Amino acid sequence: MNDARFDEIDQRILQILQTDSDVPIAEIADRVGLSQTPVWRRIKRMEATGLIRARVALVDQKLVGVPMTIFIGVTAPRHAMEWLEQFRTLIEDIPEVVEAYRLTGSTDYIMKVVVPDIATYDAVYKRLIDRLEFSTVNSSISMEELKFTTAVPTRYL
Structure with a gap:
């Protein structure tokens, strides 16, 4: 999806969320140089457009018995x-x-x-x-x- 509505800040937010989707909005805001509300809006927009499809927990397959x-x-x-x-x-x-x-x-x-x-x-x-x-x-x-x-x-x- 190459859409002009997404910029370098969106890319940085996505990189953070792909590493850990539980990072607090305040920390993401600090890391990308914005306040919390614009970061929250950007994340919501990415979810609404389908760019962020889901937020899930990654399970260790060995620990759940399927190694x-x-x-x-x-x-x-x-x-x-x-x-x-x-x-x-x-x-x-x-x-x-x-x-x-x-x-x-x-x-x-x-x-x-x-x-x-x-x-x-x-x-x-x-x-x-x-x-x-x-x-x-x-x-x-x-x-x-x-x-x-x-x-x-x-x-x-």
């Missing part, structure tokens, strides 16, 4: 809207699927799945193939998380 991350690449048996809608419904019904993307290239979709162990992954896999047909399913187990962030670059705003 294993698996990436599943699938190829659809046919490219049809009906199949895509069935796939969307299926992944919405499986809480272990925490992210999913439609891709270009030889893999049509990729999913990020978090589970406690291989047995649970196998159960997720069986739920997938029981409810929908796939041409191929390829899984890769993450050995180590090298970088994880939910923050996106704001310099293009």
